[in-house]
Amino acid sequence: MRAQVLRAHGGAGNFELVNIPEPELRPGAVRVRIAAASVNQIDIKIRDGLPIGPTLPAVLGCDLAGVVEAVGPGVAGFAVGDEVYGCAGGVRGQGGTLAEAIVADARLLAPKPRALSMREAAALPLVTITAWEALERAGVSEADHVLVHGGAGGVGHIGVQLAKARGARVATTVGSAEDAAIARELGADATIDYRQEAVADYVARLTGGRGFDVVFDTVGGANLDRSFAAAALGGRVAAIAARSTHDLSPLHAKGLSLHVVFMLIPMLHDIGRERHGQLLREAAALVEAGTLRPLLDPARFDLAAAADAYRHLESGQACGKVVIDIA
Amino acid sequence: MRAQVLRAHGGAGNFELVNIPEPELRPGAVRVRIAAASVNQIDIKIRDGLPIGPTLPAVLGCDLAGVVEAVGPGVAGFAVGDEVYGCAGGVRGQGGTLAEAIVADARLLAPKPRALSMREAAALPLVTITAWEALERAGVSEADHVLVHGGAGGVGHIGVQLAKARGARVATTVGSAEDAAIARELGADATIDYRQEAVADYVARLTGGRGFDVVFDTVGGANLDRSFAAAALGGRVAAIAARSTHDLSPLHAKGLSLHVVFMLIPMLHDIGRERHGQLLREAAALVEAGTLRPLLDPARFDLAAAADAYRHLESGQACGKVVIDIA
Numbered sequence: 001m002r003a004q005v006l007r008a009h010g011g012a013g014n015f016e017l018v019n020i021p022e023p024e025l026r027p028g029a030v031r032v033r034i035a036a037a038s039v040n041q042i043d044i045k046i047r048d049g050l051p052i053g054p055t056l057p058a059v060l061g062c063d064l065a066g067v068v069e070a071v072g073p074g075v076a077g078f079a080v081g082d083e084v085y086g087c088a089g090g091v092r093g094q095g096g097t098l099a100e101a102i103v104a105d106a107r108l109l110a111p112k113p114r115a116l117s118m119r120e121a122a123a124l125p126l127v128t129i130t131a132w133e134a135l136e137r138a139g140v141s142e143a144d145h146v147l148v149h150g151g152a153g154g155v156g157h158i159g160v161q162l163a164k165a166r167g168a169r170v171a172t173t174v175g176s177a178e179d180a181a182i183a184r185e186l187g188a189d190a191t192i193d194y195r196q197e198a199v200a201d202y203v204a205r206l207t208g209g210r211g212f213d214v215v216f217d218t219v220g221g222a223n224l225d226r227s228f229a230a231a232a233l234g235g236r237v238a239a240i241a242a243r244s245t246h247d248l249s250p251l252h253a254k255g256l257s258l259h260v261v262f263m264l265i266p267m268l269h270d271i272g273r274e275r276h277g278q279l280l281r282e283a284a285a286l287v288e289a290g291t292l293r294p295l296l297d298p299a300r301f302d303l304a305a306a307a308d309a310y311r312h313l314e315s316g317q318a319c320g321k322v323v324i325d326i327a
Numbered sequence: 328m329r330a331q332v333l334r335a336h337g338g339a340g341n342f343e344l345v346n347i348p349e350p351e352l353r354p355g356a357v358r359v360r361i362a363a364a365s366v367n368q369i370d371i372k373i374r375d376g377l378p379i380g381p382t383l384p385a386v387l388g389c390d391l392a393g394v395v396e397a398v399g400p401g402v403a404g405f406a407v408g409d410e411v412y413g414c415a416g417g418v419r420g421q422g423g424t425l426a427e428a429i430v431a432d433a434r435l436l437a438p439k440p441r442a443l444s445m446r447e448a449a450a451l452p453l454v455t456i457t458a459w460e461a462l463e464r465a466g467v468s469e470a471d472h473v474l475v476h477g478g479a480g481g482v483g484h485i486g487v488q489l490a491k492a493r494g495a496r497v498a499t500t501v502g503s504a505e506d507a508a509i510a511r512e513l514g515a516d517a518t519i520d521y522r523q524e525a526v527a528d529y530v531a532r533l534t535g536g537r538g539f540d541v542v543f544d545t546v547g548g549a550n551l552d553r554s555f556a557a558a559a560l561g562g563r564v565a566a567i568a569a570r571s572t573h574d575l576s577p578l579h580a581k582g583l584s585l586h587v588v589f590m591l592i593p594m595l596h597d598i599g600r601e602r603h604g605q606l607l608r609e610a611a612a613l614v615e616a617g618t619l620r621p622l623l624d625p626a627r628f629d630l631a632a633a634a635d636a637y638r639h640l641e642s643g644q645a646c647g648k649v650v651i652d653i654a
Contacts, residue, residue, distance in 0.1 A: 137584060224575075233596055242575040248551075251587040252569045257464060258585040260578040269560055 003099035004306045005057045009049035012307035012314070015098075020059075023095050023103040030078050030106050031070040034326040035118035037097035038063040039313050040126045040154060041241075042264065043090060047310065052091050052268055059096030062087045062264075064104070065112055065121035066326075075106040083112040086280060087125035091267050098306050100326060107273040108266075110280035113287035116294070123294035123321035124158070128283045129276055130263045131158040134216055134238035135166060137259040142167030144213040145206075147230055151188050152179035154321050155218040155240060157295040160186045163216070165291045171206050179319060182295065199229045211235060211254075220244065231256050295320030302326075330426035331633045332384045336376035339634035339641070342425075347386075350422050350430040357405050357433050358397040361653040362445035364424035365390040366640050367453045367481060368568075369591065370417060374637065379418050379595055386423030389414045389591075391431070392439055392448035393653075402433040410439040413607060414452035418594050425633050427653060434600040435593075437607035440614035443621070450621035450648035451485070455610045456603055457590045458485040461543050461565035462493060464586040469494025471540040472533075474557055478515050479506035481648050482545040482567060484622040487513045490543070492618050498533050506646060509622065526556045538562060538581075547571065558583055622647030629653075 046053035065085040088104035095102040112121045150156030151172025164187040171190040180191040211232030220241025228250035286292035297318040301309035373380035392412040415431035422429040439448045477483030478499025491514040498517040507518040538559030547568025555577035593599045613619035624645040628636035
């Protein structure tokens with residue numbers, strides 16, 4: 001099969017399109033003919049050498065949508081020909097999705113939402129599971145005023161929709177007027193141009209100075225300090241990028257809770273994988289109900305151009321998810 | 328009335344025993360003739376200048392037990408002669424308990440547990456409310472293996488008992504064989520001499536390397552990093568001293584939740600004060616049931632020797648709570 005193989009950690013130029021053997025079926029897994037894959041920030045970090053990735057040379061890529069073409073021993077609930085989606089590759093011990101086929105742990109997969117194309121379905125798994133876990137652990141309900149950072153970004157645009165689905169009032173940060181319009185279409189009640197408005201100013205404007213009950217930080221780094229600053233007394237902050245060093249005094253002064261979400265843990269440690277398949281089933285129901293939809297960046301890439309897809313996400317210019325058409 | 332007045336921020340030598348006017352009753356408050364007060368780590372920080380304290384000169388001290396001698400307008404549920412306990416002073420806007428009387432917000436008080444002496448009751452409020460909130464926010468249940476740091480300390484000895492009351496398996500760190508024996512008497516299933524055993528070693532010995540479901544950090548500073556290290560995948564850490572700077576990578580790698588508890592928030596911000604009175608009623612029921620008891624350091628101090636009580640707590644040699652006999 002054709003695959004993009006990463007020869008060495010580093011930039012997108014280290015990918016090479018080659019022919020490699022089809023991966024072998026194993027118990028508990030299915031072989032999926034991949035129709036589309038999507039690129040996530042974590043894929044870039046793994047490409048650059050984050051030590052959760054596979055031993056090189058290897059195929060990277062977490063997210064996929066495709067068709068089941070073989071079912072391994074011990075797998076219930078999937079049959080040849082089923083359209084599926086999931087986040088089932090890209091880290092050590094797993095295959096990758098920058099290839100024409102993958103052998104994936106069946107517990108990580110779910111039936112593809114019928115209303116979505118393969119491209120659209122491939123955009124959802126990692127960001128949806130991430131946002132779902134963040135909002136669930138933060139206990140978001142209709143009583144909450146929620147700030148989602150990056151409402152036009154990969155995880156953020158799902159966070160806005162899932163927070164609205166939980167009945168919360170939702171504000172979101174964006175970087176342009178175009179992204180603000182997109183975030184409002186996704187359901188955001190208010191938008192904040194983070195390039196124009198300081199935290200204290202939008203906390204005053206949108207919460208009367210009280211702060212947000214929940215802040216969902218999809219950005220990390222210095223933005224995490226801004227998230228602490230934007231939270232109300234007793235508030236909850238959910239973060240998906242927290243490998244940095246921070247003064248925790250604001251958490252102390254306000255009695256905050258910080259929930260750090262790392263959705264690759266089930267793949268890395270073989271714990272709770274069934275939950276991921278289940279979440280994707282629940283997400284598919286939200287899609288069918290019209291409550292959840294993926295936001296796809298308009299740029300198109302095929303497998304041969306995978307490196308360009310990575311570069312596009314790295315540029316910071318992508319709006320929503322960057323998807324690669326595999327077949 | 329006699330009171331210890333702090334003249335300037337700094338060491339225990341800055342207290343002065345003087346006569347000052349009795350505090351005036353106000354709506355929503357009661358005047359309590361104080362029988363005993365206890366000293367907490369936060370009292371030392373406030374004495375040293377933490378900017379949540381009252382404007383000096385002022386009377387410090389949070390915890391008290393005593394007898395209601397006057398009831399202000401709008402107060403229900405208390406009458407003259409009632410024995411009460413609570414954490415109702417020591418920060419800006421409130422009175423202090425290093426005095427013969429205090430006017431305290433009635434919402435912060437509860438009837439003193441009948442089984443306890445005034446000394447014993449005065450030991451409980453701040454540490455009990457703190458530990459209660461920590462274990463509640465961490466969702467401690469009978470399914471959890473909990474590590475409580477400082478099981479012979481002020482907050483820690485309550486944390487051990489409340490975690491056991493929730494049905495959890497409890498390990499605790501101590502600094503001596505004597506403290507280990509005390510922690511076991513309080514219900515700890517296992518003890519760890521933190522001076523002798525590294526985190527990885529006791530995590531291996533007590534959890535088979537898996538880590539603790541919940542770590543209750545009553546120490547802060549570098550110990551918070553040890554708490555992150557001792558937590559299991561998806562674990563919860565509750566901390567009561569988190570004004571320091573930390574690398575959050577361990578939270579990311581394990582997908583941890585960090586709950587920072589600051590029990591003075593209701594006094595400082597006039598939010599949720601009823602909850603404190605209610606918690607002390609629930610704690611009193613646990614005391615009557617024989618499930619909860621305070622651990623008192625054997626050293627005795629009267630109001631004139633309040634500075635020595637502070638010095639004793641600061642020395643790190645106290646075991647359990649340091650109490651001051653006021654009357």
